[in-house]
Amino acid sequence: MKLTLKIWRQENADSKGKIVSYQIDNISPDMSFLEMMDVLNEELMIKGTDPVAFDHDCREGICGMCSMYINGEAHGPDRLVTTCQLHMRKFKDGETITIEPFRANAFPVVKDLAVDRSAFDRIQHAGGFVSVNTSGNTQDANSIPIDKHDADKAFDAATCIGCGACVASCKNASAMLFVSAKVSQYALLPQGEIEATDRVLNMVKQMDDEGFGNCTNTGACEVECPKGISLENIARLNREFIKAKISS
Numbered sequence: 001m002k003l004t005l006k007i008w009r010q011e012n013a014d015s016k017g018k019i020v021s022y023q024i025d026n027i028s029p030d031m032s033f034l035e036m037m038d039v040l041n042e043e044l045m046i047k048g049t050d051p052v053a054f055d056h057d058c059r060e061g062i063c064g065m066c067s068m069y070i071n072g073e074a075h076g077p078d079r080l081v082t083t084c085q086l087h088m089r090k091f092k093d094g095e096t097i098t099i100e101p102f103r104a105n106a107f108p109v110v111k112d113l114a115v116d117r118s119a120f121d122r123i124q125h126a127g128g129f130v131s132v133n134t135s136g137n138t139q140d141a142n143s144i145p146i147d148k149h150d151a152d153k154a155f156d157a158a159t160c161i162g163c164g165a166c167v168a169s170c171k172n173a174s175a176m177l178f179v180s181a182k183v184s185q186y187a188l189l190p191q192g193e194i195e196a197t198d199r200v201l202n203m204v205k206q207m208d209d210e211g212f213g214n215c216t217n218t219g220a221c222e223v224e225c226p227k228g229i230s231l232e233n234i235a236r237l238n239r240e241f242i243k244a245k246i247s248s
């Protein structure tokens, strides 16, 4: 395949970025999108040009690092896949592909396509965990019977990989889908009940402090989420938040 790549280049957080065009050929349709980017970067380095910075780690759809906005969609044109699991066969020979970083005030660009998503880490630190007594007499989690329906829903919510595509796809840059997944995975389980009030209040406060926008039920987040996190989690987050406000 022969492609034209229009890529956002930005030296650092303070510099003004711009789109730069590159021609690339000999790309196999079976390559992943990141392998195609590797080929480009090797060519740039041979020419003595600065390679394009982008985040990646597992390249298996697990870590959530590969944040690219491809032809106007977070993680590109395929559904339920991350950029690392997107393959070049989804594009046409001769196509022009525009590649930008995930854009949101709360995700400042570090360099080129790499953005700082530590805002998500801070939201997690605010309550996205269960405190476990490790004194030696801890009850095995499997000894607590859990309704299959609830276990499945909790598991579905827990598949969120924190990639940020929901924020990048939302016209308001809202983080509600991410936060709702992190709240829901515990709200549905008895292990999450003890800290439920503090969890939802603290996580929502941190979300607001980080500068994410409000949810207006557009649903773009659900469409672009590589893990199929459902909007019903946002409804659950809202219920958990109202419950916590009344009881606090």
Ligand code: SF4
Pocket: 159, 160, 161, 162, 163, 164, 165, 166, 167, 177, 178, 181, 221, 224, 225, 226, 227, 228, 229
């Ligand atoms: S909800 Fe989906 S899009 Fe948002 S961070 Fe989690 S996996 Fe990524």
Ligand code: FES
Pocket: 055, 056, 057, 058, 059, 060, 061, 062, 063, 064, 065, 066, 082, 083, 084, 085
């Ligand atoms: S590199 Fe880990 S999900 Fe893409």
